[in-house]
Amino acid sequence: MGIFAKPDLDIDWQEYSNCLGVDPDLFFPERGASTREAKDVCRACVVRADCLEFALQNGEKFGIWGGMSERERRRIRRQRALERAAAAAKTG
Numbered sequence: 001m002g003i004f005a006k007p008d009l010d011i012d013w014q015e016y017s018n019c020l021g022v023d024p025d026l027f028f029p030e031r032g033a034s035t036r037e038a039k040d041v042c043r044a045c046v047v048r049a050d051c052l053e054f055a056l057q058n059g060e061k062f063g064i065w066g067g068m069s070e071r072e073r074r075r076i077r078r079q080r081a082l083e084r085a086a087a088a089a090k091t092g
């Protein structure tokens with residue numbers, strides 16, 4: 001998949017991506033199109049967690065990363081923000 005990394009982010013895991021050589025368009029489906037095929041590739045990927053974390057930290061807004069859609073990643077980011085806020089409220 002065509003991943004564009006910021007220079008300071010670790011991307012060594014990409015060498016082990018299950019999507020190497022797979023058509024990148026599969027991971028950036030048109031709005032409303034099925035994400036199933038991409039998610040099937042991700043499901044068997046050994047670096048899935050790294051990929052997802054990269055997308056979350058890099059604020060990737062488009063495409064399937066770590067087997068998750070933009071909407072699914074947004075939910076995780078929201079959840080993490082809530083957890084951070086709760087932790088900050090406890091300490092501060």
Ligand code: SF4
Nearest residue numbers: 017019042045051066
């Ligand atoms: S989780 Fe999916 S998008 Fe990420 S590296 Fe693996 S196959 Fe590619």
